[in-house]
Each structure stands twice: as structure tokens, then as C-alpha cells.
Amino acid sequence: MASAPSPFVVGLTGGIGSGKSAVAERFAARGAAVVDTDAIAHALTGPGGAAMAAIGAAFGSGVVRADGALDRPAMRRLAFADPAARQRLEAILHPLIRAESDRQAKTTADHPYVLLVVPLLVESGTYRERCQRILVVDCPEAVQIARVMARNGLAEAEVRAILAAQASRAERLAAADDVIVNDGALEALEPRIDALDRDYRRLAAALAGDNRGRLHGTC
Template sequence: MEPGQTRAFSVGLTGGIGCGKTTVADMFGALGASLVDTDAIAHALTAPHGAAMPALLAAFGPDFATPEGALDRAKMRELVFADPGARARLEAILHPLIREATAAAAAVATGPYVIFVVPLLIESGTWRERVTRVLAVDCPEAVQVARVMARNHLTQAQVRAIMAAQVTRAQRLAAADDVVVNDDGIAALRPQVERLHAFYLAEAARLASSSMQGL
């Protein structure tokens, strides 16, 4: 599989910060879907001795590394929020590496379909063409703010700043083919995920059958 390609049926899972993307993705994984998490890939690339670190340090300087040699994510976050040029330089380094690692992970996936977990799927402008369907995890903005403040120990202003760098809730929902609403606990999530999993299995089987007939 070449970088940028996906298998016959794949899902791009996205959602605003604090919406519960990881929880929903893990539920799909427990049902048998193969998960490829771009955030986890990015963390590996920017860990100590990560593949992206030499280029990042060359571009931004040694002050952007922690004492252990990982990317200082808090410092980088402050920079890219204040400087769009810095964001562009960061993305120019990370995005090709993430894309390559994502394609490699999808190529060895064994599930009936792949879910790519992509926090900024809508913002990227390229992922929509790479997946069969887009799944948005949704919740009210007030719930997002409360969750992230509690989880990450950030102020409301800091959370709002992160949300402002993402597409709006309305834009995300407009771009989605499917929506999981995550505002009422795990018990309310499960039937939504199970219904979509059954649909995705059927679609994956249909596309696989069509591909075989075309051979």
C-alpha cells in the first residue's frame, strides 16, 4: 500500500478536543476494527529518539526538546498558537512522516476495516479523499470545555483557544457521514457504536465483493 492510500473500506474518526474520540475508537477496536491513531503516531515520532526529532530541533532549536530528548509539546503548542508560520513549519515536518507511518500501519491491519483516528481530519483538507466515510464524535461545547479542563488541568481560556484552532462543531457535523453523540456516558455510546460497526462490516463486505468481481 502506497503512502496516502487506504484499503477498500475505511473510516476517518474525528471530533473536537474532549469529545471522546479515544473512547469511541477503543469501542470499535473491541468489536474487531483495526485502529490507526495518528495522534499516537505523532507522539512516537516526537518521543526521545523519535524519527521527527532531528528535523524539529534543526528547525526550532534545542530549547524545544525536553531534558529526556522528546518534543516539548507545551512549548511548541504556545508557539504555534501565536505564530502561523511556526505551525506551517511544524506541519511540513510532521505530516509527511505521519502519513507514511499511517499507511504502513494500515497495510498490516488485519481487521475487516480500518478506522483512522484523526483529530484534525476536517482541518487537514486531505483526509476526506483518503477514507470511505467520516465519523464525527460529537458533544456540546460546554461538555468539551469541562472535560478538557478536568483532564488536562487547563483554564477555560486555554481550552477555548485550542477549540478556536479547530473547525467549528457545525462544520465538523456538516462534513461527517456518521455521528456518534457522546454526552450521556458509556451506556449510551455502546448501541451507537454497535449499529455503526454492523453497517461498516456490511459496507466493507460489499466493497470487497465488488473488487473481486472486477478482477
């Protein structure tokens, strides 16, 4: 018997402050299954998280809070000061995030499609093979900086350092199949999200039909 067919997956990405979470919430309200790799990373690095033993062994107690969770500001400073440290952290986290996101995506049979939210989708270079479409949430860099400063209380230089470590706006747009421009009120995005939701449902139904045909041919 062949395995169950894979779901239709839309990879959602965008730079920090672009509004990925707000867009994902609106797709979820329309019935999409949202698998958020940032939320998975937070769980892995929370108190007792599955990644914390390896992180503590790799970086020492200076990046571990008293409750056993990752000290994010300390880890952020270390990672941005030392690219090799960031690579070691990614080598610990990325396989765990991928395994958990794959597990969650396979439990979405009641949803028309999966929205896989990956902040560093373009940078990773490995998610493209897992997604039928890439959706980029885009806005000008000045808007990103203002949003992150207001939301996180970071200085402009800190936000710019984060942006410099991410793919450029042009690189993300070059990888996109679909784009949502989020440079104003969120309410203005509703028609665009409605249209994309219809497109993804149609494409997901077509993929499901193809998968059923293959299963019938191999069982």
C-alpha cells in the first residue's frame, strides 16, 4: 500500500517586521492549517525544550536562563557577533524544526492546504522542495525597521543588524510565486488574501486528485 498523499504546502516568508504572523492569522481564519516554524523554535528552546541540552553543551550556561529556557538576548548577541556561533545554533535547531514541522504538516487532513511559515525560508535553501508555492509578505525596509523598533524595543542599529543577516528584499521577491504587499492597514490585505486562498484551494484540490490517481495505481 502506498503512503498517504502529501498536503499542498504554501511556504510563507518575509523579513522581520513584514507582518508574516498577521497574514498567517488571516489565512488560518479562512481554514488553512498554519505550521509556524518560529513557534516550533520557541517550544524547542523553552524550559525543558528538546534543543536546550544541546544548546547548553555547545554554548555554555551563559545562554541559558535560570528556568532552563534559552536566553534570547544573550544568544542573539553571540550569534550576530560570531557567524560560526550562529551556524552551530542553526545546526542544532534546523533538523529539529524540520522534523516537527513535517510531523505537524502531516496532521492537517481536515484543512484544504498548509501554510508553512518560515522566516528564513529563502536563506535556508531547503524549504523550496517542500512547498508547492512560495508566498512572500513584502514591505519597504523603513517600514520593517519602524515596526520592529516599536514592537521589540530594539535600537535602529540592532534592527539593521538583523536585516543584514537575512536575505535581501530583492532575493525574497525573486524566490516568490506570490506576493502580499503589507505597507499599510491590515484590512487592506483582505481582498488579496481572499484571492490567494481561492487559488490555493483550487491548486490543492488538483494535487489531491493527482495523488489519488497515483495511489489507485500503486495499491
